[in-house]
Each structure stands twice: as structure tokens, then as C-alpha cells.
Amino acid sequence: MDKRSNTSRQKRPAKSGGTVKRAVLGLGLIVMVMITGIGCGFLTASMNTKPDLANDILPPASSQIYDINGNEIANVHAAENRRPVKIAQVPKQLQDAFVAVEDNRFYEHSGVDPRGIARALYTNIRGHGVAEGGSTITQQLAKNAYLTQERTITRKVQEVFLALQLERQYTKREILEMYLNQIYFGQGAYGVQAAAQTYFGKDVEDLDLNECAMLAGIPKSPNYFSPLNNLQAAQERKAVVLDQMEKYGYINHSTAEKTKKEEMKLVKPVKKSETGEASYFIDYVTQKLIDKYGADAVYKEGLKIYTTIDMDMQKAAEATVSKLPTYKTDGNGLGQPQMALVAIDPHNGYVKAMVGGRGNDQFNRATMAVRQPGSAFKPFVFVAALENKFTPNTVINDSPIDINGWRPRNDSGNFSGRVTMREVARYSMNVPTVKIAQKLGIDKPIYYAQEMGISTFVLEGPQNDRQLATALGGMTKGVTPLEITSAYGTFANKGVHVEPVVIVKVLDRNGKVLEQNEPKQRSVVSESSAAELTDMLEDVVKKGTGTRANIGRPAAGKTGTTSNYNDAWFVGYTPDLVAGVWIGNDDNTPTQGIMGGHLPAEIWKAFMQKAVAQIPAKNFDGSRSSGYGGVGELEDDHKQEVRKKEDKKKDEKKDVDKKEPKEGTDKSAPAGNGNKPGNNPPSMPPVVAPEPGDGVGKGRN
Known part of the structure; x- marks a missing residue:
């Protein structure tokens, strides 16, 4: 009897746990239905108005940059170089490059890609926060044209609603045209025509595959992947775009590999118009923020940016x-x-x-x-x-x-x-x-x-x-x-x-x-x-x-x-x-x-x-x-040799x-991976001696 009683007691918690799980699941489903209903109602109401991409919801506002003492040192605003073009003027290879690298299911979804959203939700849950991810070309257009760059659930929901609305009101070609005229390419260039002129000195319709792949890779991080700033990184990014184009059938393998090896003919970079103090620092801060929040956030959303720069030291x-x-x-x-x-x-x-x-x-x-x-x-x-x-x-x-x-x-x-x-x-x-x-x-x-x-x-x-x-x-x-x-x-x-x-x-x-x-x-x-x-x-x-x-x-x-x-x-x-x-x-x-x-x-x-x-x-x-006293002058080689001998004596x-331990003794310089716990380098292959001639003279004074 005691045995049966024990068995009964062991089973009850499992039954209770299953009930709790079912209750939580049921409650979750109810909440989801409620949210879906509210969302559908909001979406239905919002469908009555066709988005007008000529106007932003928020009026543009310059961003201010401050030094370490809270003094304003720069007012950052968009000096936009934007030259809209029709989709017919955009080479098919450039269209394909963007679709391949940004949204390979662009022609299949209705503005929102459930697969992408599922990946983003999984990442956000694992990361215990909200991160960008899963955005289609249509969502990116909605975000750039209408919304702030903040990373919140509310903003993401708004982005989804607007994307669905855009897909209902515009054709895929119209959406792609608006997107290609809206995207930021760095160097103040908005849209593919301005980017083509900025980087290659030609109209967008004259771009070849090599140039198309390069341009399509820039918007992911306009400062880092700009070939005028970082040609090696831009070339590596171009290779990624070409691989994606090959993967989705836009080009074959031989074309991809051949284009990867082609050199890039770039126009000379335009000199900066700003010649004020701390211009390199201001540009560095601005680009870091653009990479994180997007160009529109920095140039149009009135950010207040407090920096570490000390202007007295900067002037020095x-x-x-x-x-x-x-x-x-x-x-x-x-x-x-x-x-x-x-x-x-x-x-x-x-x-x-x-x-x-x-x-x-x-x-x-x-x-x-x-x-x-x-x-x-x-x-x-x-x-x-x-x-x-x-x-x-x-x-x-x-x-x-x-x-x-x-x-x-x-x-x-x-x-x-x-x-x-x-x-x-x-x-x-x-x-x-x-x-x-x-x-x-x-x-x-x-x-x-x-x-x-x-x-x-x-x-x-x-x-x-x-x-x-x-x-x-x-x-x-x-x-x-x-x-x-x-x-x-x-x-x-x-x-x-x-x-x-x-x-x-x-x-x-x-x-x-x-x-x-x-x-x-x-x-x-x-x-x-x-x-x-x-x-x-x-x-x-x-x-x-x-x-x-x-x-x-x-x-x-x-x-x-x-x-x-x-x-x-x-x-x-x-x-x-x-x-x-x-x-x-x-x-x-x-x-x-x-x-x-x-x-x-x-x-x-x-x-x-x-x-x-x-x-x-x-x-x-x-x-x-109390200081060192007199400030010394550089010793010539003869004086250095004399001083060495004197110091040696x-x-x-x-x-x-x-x-002190002598060179060559175990006590002086033990071999192996170090002797202090916690300071050992990671496991690495044995050191390879340089080829004859390598490194000779590389360590001048």
C-alpha cells in the first residue's frame, strides 16, 4: 500500500506541470489572437490612406555634436546628393544584385517575409532585446521613408504594417524604384544615380556588373564598405554580393569568379567642405552613428551626441x-x-x-x-x-x-x-x-x-x-x-x-x-x-x-x-x-x-x-x-655607442x-605557453621562422 501511495505521489506533479503548460499555452494563444485582432483593425483602418513617399512623418532636424565639456562643436545635417531615376534606367544586373544580397524572396513575399521575421524573433529572444533583422526591401523602404531608426517592438510593428500597405498600393517595380532612389551609399550620396556619379563618375545606366556588385554591397555599412574609404573591405563585400547572385541564379559561377578579380576604377574622392576644428573626429563620430542608426537618423532626427573630445587638446x-x-x-x-x-x-x-x-x-x-x-x-x-x-x-x-x-x-x-x-x-x-x-x-x-x-x-x-x-x-x-x-x-x-x-x-x-x-x-x-x-x-x-x-x-x-x-x-x-x-x-x-x-x-x-x-x-x-630638468636632444650614433659602453661598465x-638570471637559462626565459595562470595565450601552431630577408631592418629606431 505504501508503494502504491508513493507511486501516486510521484505522478501528481507531472500531471500538474502539464496542466500549467497547457494553461500558459492557451493564455498565449488568446493574447496572440487579441493582438492579431487589434493589428488587423489598425491595418484595415490604415489601408484607407495611400502612403505619400514625398513627405516624411517627422520634420527633418539637424543633430548636434558636443565636446567633453558640453559645448556644441558641430551641427550635422544632410547635404543630400539625390538624383532620382526611373527603374528602366537602372541596369537589370544592379536590380538583381540588390535583390540577391538584401531580399532574395522580394518577388515572392507580400512585403513581409515570415522566414526572415522568424529568424529575427529567435535572435531577439535569445539576445533578450530587440535587434534589426528579417527586414525586406519593402520594410527598409517603409523605415527609411516614414519611421525613426529606434529599435523597439513598436517601431518594428509599424514597419510591418507600412510594408504591407506599400505592397498593396504599389507594384514590385515601383517599390524597387523607390527603394533604389532612397538608399544611402555614403559620401552624401542617396540613391543609385548619385552613388554611380560619386564612385564611378558615370550614370547608373552605364554601370557594368563589377560596379553594380560593388554598389549593392555598400548600404550594409556605408562608411566601412565605401571603396573610397576602405577598398579592401569593399572588394570583399563585392565578392559576397557576387556569391549571392550566383546562388540565386542571376549569374553563373565563371562570371562571378571573373568579376571578383576585376579591378575597380574609382573617381578621385571629393574634398570635404568642412575645414573647421576636429573635422576628422566629427566625421569619425558621425560615421559610427550612421553605421549603427542609419543616415536618416543622424541627419534628420535631431540627435544630441555627447563626445569625449577636449577642444583645447584638439587645438594643440x-x-x-x-x-x-x-x-x-x-x-x-x-x-x-x-x-x-x-x-x-x-x-x-x-x-x-x-x-x-x-x-x-x-x-x-x-x-x-x-x-x-x-x-x-x-x-x-x-x-x-x-x-x-x-x-x-x-x-x-x-x-x-x-x-x-x-x-x-x-x-x-x-x-x-x-x-x-x-x-x-x-x-x-x-x-x-x-x-x-x-x-x-x-x-x-x-x-x-x-x-x-x-x-x-x-x-x-x-x-x-x-x-x-x-x-x-x-x-x-x-x-x-x-x-x-x-x-x-x-x-x-x-x-x-x-x-x-x-x-x-x-x-x-x-x-x-x-x-x-x-x-x-x-x-x-x-x-x-x-x-x-x-x-x-x-x-x-x-x-x-x-x-x-x-x-x-x-x-x-x-x-x-x-x-x-x-x-x-x-x-x-x-x-x-x-x-x-x-x-x-x-x-x-x-x-x-x-x-x-x-x-x-x-x-x-x-x-x-x-x-x-x-x-x-x-x-x-x-x-x-619636480620634472626631469633640461630637455635633451637626440644623440647621434657615436654618442649612443659611447653611452652604451659607459652604461655597460x-x-x-x-x-x-x-x-640576475642569464640568457639561455630556464629561469631566465622558460619555454612553453607562459607561467602565470590566466595570462596564457590561446593554443597556436609553432612559430614559423621568416623567409630569408624578411623583416631585415624593419625595426629601425
Whole structure:
């Protein structure tokens, strides 16, 4: 009897649970029916009015951009370049390209694609929020013509109703025509005709398949996929469009592959009309918002955009451009060499100043130029070593080395024998840096650099960065000034990396907060390693390759010059501000002997002296500083050699090498994947030595 009673008790909860589930399901069905009924009633009532796409529901309103102190610095409005055309003028290949990549069931659905909505709902439920997704061409037209860009359930429902109404009132050809005249292509171009003129200098009816595929790929992210801003990304996006066209039967495989290989003939970019202060920063902020909310939201919906820019620092940054010599003028009428400067608060990631070049072109070198860092990469090798039992006084033998035929050399052409890692940093020695990276494994410096925000490494394929030449800055692609400056901020912030921030918050025209950005940070290296590296890089500024950057108060930094003087860098920091300066030609040809320790260091110094003038000087440990005294000049090669010998004698007298582990011992630089829990790089294939000749000379001072 007890057994039957127990069995009965075990069954009851299951029965009760099934009842609850059925009740919830029934209630859900009732709610759905009610919503459907209300929606049908609303839709039926709204069908009586035919949409007039000549008018927007909301009157256009300019957006305002504010600096860190709340002062308005820009009024952003649409300078629309819109030239409507009839659908008959639009090449069939361009129509097909848009349908293939944006809405492959356009000719089958009635304005709303249930499959797309199902995918979007699933994504939203999983993400616990509302995200764009599943929108048909008709829905996009409804959204662009009538609605704000806010991402809410209400706005999505309105979009669906309007799309159904449009499909009832217009033919597919009419809808596609309106859509192609409405869509934003970047560079101020609205519609396919304006885009064809902007990018190719021709009418839309004259576009070939190559150009059609390129145009169809741009609206997904008009700034990023603009071939005038990012040709490589635009080419990759074009390939996606061609693959979609092949998938849905608009072109065959051979045509798709042939078109992918065709070069793109673009017209010269139009110079920016704005020549005011912070124009590159304002453009950068504007494009980030366009990518997120759409052009209409930014240009017509009266957003209030609060940014991180400090206009006093910005003015100081822009004043440094006058120090840049002009050796030649390129085909676009721009003076060469060009430059970029970025300044960031290392504690919260706020970008305080940004110069993307001289002149008024569309290319922001601070955020878009991916250039070889040269010796400016070496601190990532040094900090990886400090995280793996090296110290600033660990001794390395500066002597010839042959790595499968690759023989790195120092810029001076000489070898100094036994040197400490502090000296290696101070004089930017190449061979000892390679030996340190070889002992660690190049994966460790790459790992730490990635954790500090460097996103441009190539880790797979025949040409990749898992080679020792990377230790000298010989990367496959390179780095942007913004990312490497942000990465150095990790050293200034005691080993904690904070992602760059340019937008503090965005409000709509009614004061509703659309976004508010808090600093995103993560601990990358120990505070002790960051302090030791900073101490080493202070030596660079006091008496090494970076003495022209000496601002008379505690500062640390590193020079960088690549082979043939194509790129010159100085990236450095005080306890409260990190700044990076890059100089080079846009076409990646050699400059006239510009080195990182010369002009970039001088520009960095000129900027920093003004930028930190109102900030009390302090040491990196937080104590008050009385300054360094006199500001040094760059030492020539002879003086550097003499100083090296003097420093070496001092170190020998102190018997530093007796107290510290020697190069080659297990204690000095253990092999493997590191020794500190939580700091180990992800599993990677073995490092491949560079081909003979690769990376030689890439780590000039």
C-alpha cells in the first residue's frame, strides 16, 4: 500500500506541470489572437490612406555634436546628393544584385517575409532585446521613408504594417524604384544615380556588373564598405554580393569568379567642405552613428551626441600639423608626407584629440591607415618577457644570429655583446629583441598585443604574423594609430586596457537616452610588469632614441621606423595621457629619411607640452614630480655607442649580471605557453621562422 501511495505521489506533479503548460499555452494563444485582432483593425483602418513617399512623418532636424565639456562643436545635417531615376534606367544586373544580397524572396513575399521575421524573433529572444533583422526591401523602404531608426517592438510593428500597405498600393517595380532612389551609399550620396556619379563618375545606366556588385554591397555599412574609404573591405563585400547572385541564379559561377578579380576604377574622392576644428573626429563620430542608426537618423532626427573630445587638446594637436614638411603633392592634390595623431585618457579610454591628416580629404589616417609599426611594436615583446620571469636587468647576448637563413641586424650594423633588456629598449636593439621573442615564442607578444586592442594580426595562411620578424614590427598588415596608442595606454594604466571611447551618450530629439557608453576594461598584464616596462620606456625618453620627446616631466615612450623610412612613429605617455604620432606617405613609398626619434618625437613633444600644461606633473607611481630638468636632444650614433659602453661598465661594476638570471637559462626565459595562470595565450601552431630577408631592418629606431 505504501508503494502504491508513493507511486501516486510521484505522478501528481507531472500531471500538474502539464496542466500549467497547457494553461500558459492557451493564455498565449488568446493574447496572440487579441493582438492579431487589434493589428488587423489598425491595418484595415490604415489601408484607407495611400502612403505619400514625398513627405516624411517627422520634420527633418539637424543633430548636434558636443565636446567633453558640453559645448556644441558641430551641427550635422544632410547635404543630400539625390538624383532620382526611373527603374528602366537602372541596369537589370544592379536590380538583381540588390535583390540577391538584401531580399532574395522580394518577388515572392507580400512585403513581409515570415522566414526572415522568424529568424529575427529567435535572435531577439535569445539576445533578450530587440535587434534589426528579417527586414525586406519593402520594410527598409517603409523605415527609411516614414519611421525613426529606434529599435523597439513598436517601431518594428509599424514597419510591418507600412510594408504591407506599400505592397498593396504599389507594384514590385515601383517599390524597387523607390527603394533604389532612397538608399544611402555614403559620401552624401542617396540613391543609385548619385552613388554611380560619386564612385564611378558615370550614370547608373552605364554601370557594368563589377560596379553594380560593388554598389549593392555598400548600404550594409556605408562608411566601412565605401571603396573610397576602405577598398579592401569593399572588394570583399563585392565578392559576397557576387556569391549571392550566383546562388540565386542571376549569374553563373565563371562570371562571378571573373568579376571578383576585376579591378575597380574609382573617381578621385571629393574634398570635404568642412575645414573647421576636429573635422576628422566629427566625421569619425558621425560615421559610427550612421553605421549603427542609419543616415536618416543622424541627419534628420535631431540627435544630441555627447563626445569625449577636449577642444583645447584638439587645438594643440591640429597646431602640430604645421611642423610637417611638404616634399611632394600627390595626384589628389594632398601634401606628402601625411601624418596622424591620437591622444587618449588611459584611465577611461576617452579619445581627447584626433588628427587624421593634413588637408581635407575623406581618409582618416588615425583610424583607417594600417601601417607597419617598426620598433614601436617592441614594447609588446618586452612586456611579454616581463610577464614570463624576465626583468629589466636580464642579460641578452647581442651577437649575430641565423634563423633558417634570416639574419636580423641592428640599425647601427654593430653588436654590443652582453646587454640588459633595459638597454635593448633604450637603444632599440633589433637582434636582442628577436632573441627575446625567440625564447618566449612569438605567440606571447602577439597575444598580449591582441589583449591590448591590436586587431590587425594575420594568424593563418602562407603569409602570417606568427614569425619572429613580427617582434621588430614586420607585420603582414600593420596597425592603426588609434589601436597602437590605445594599447600603450595599458602600460600607463597599470596593466589594465580600456577600449577607446569617442561617444559618451546619444539622446533623441525628445531627450530619450539611445545609448550611454561606459568604459570597457580588462586586466592584461600585472601592475608590476607594467611599472617595469614604463621604467624602461622612461629611459628611452631620458637618454635613448626618444630624447627629442623629453617634455621635462615623467614620460615614457618608444620610437619606430620601418625599412626604407616608409613609416615613422613615436608613441608615448605620461601618467594621465597617451598619444601616438605617425608620419608616412599615403602610397607607402619611402619618406626622405624621417625617423621616429626625429620628427614624430618632436611633434609628440610639441603636442604634449600644451596638452598637459594644466595637469600637475607627477611620477608614474603617483608621487609628485619636480620634472626631469633640461630637455635633451637626440644623440647621434657615436654618442649612443659611447653611452652604451659607459652604461655597460656601470652595470658590470654593480655585478647586475651576477644577481640576475642569464640568457639561455630556464629561469631566465622558460619555454612553453607562459607561467602565470590566466595570462596564457590561446593554443597556436609553432612559430614559423621568416623567409630569408624578411623583416631585415624593419625595426629601425
